[in-house]
């Protein structure tokens with residue numbers, strides 16, 4: 575299953591269609607379903623690491639989607655790029671210009687978008703896409 579990235583910064587800089595992303599919404603629904611049915615405990619689905627919390631606060635993009643778990647806090651989306659000559663923990667991308675620079679690199683890299691609740695710690699991968707190369 576593929577989907578176009580929702581983050582406009584991931585559009586090609588020449589107006590070309592971005593590479594299709596792998597969509598993780600079904601996996602996300604399955605995780606939420608497992609939590610609602612009691613197969614997963616809340617601490618198992620709300621396990622955002624400190625680093626992810628910090629990135630969500632400093633380079634996340636706020637959404638108007640409410641957290642599906644605590645239903646109290648709006649979700650934040652964080653985009654990461656991992657690849658050679660990038661930080662080991664990935665680079666947290668906040669601007670379209672930065673994403674375009676990463677797109678133009680010849681070294682392959684992978685972009686990930688994660689949604690995070692800074693209230694309860696819920697987090698899940700939304701999509702993944704190959705960049706550059």
Ligand SMILES: [Zn+2]
Pocket residue numbers: 641642643644645646647691692693694695696
């Ligand atoms: Zn929450």
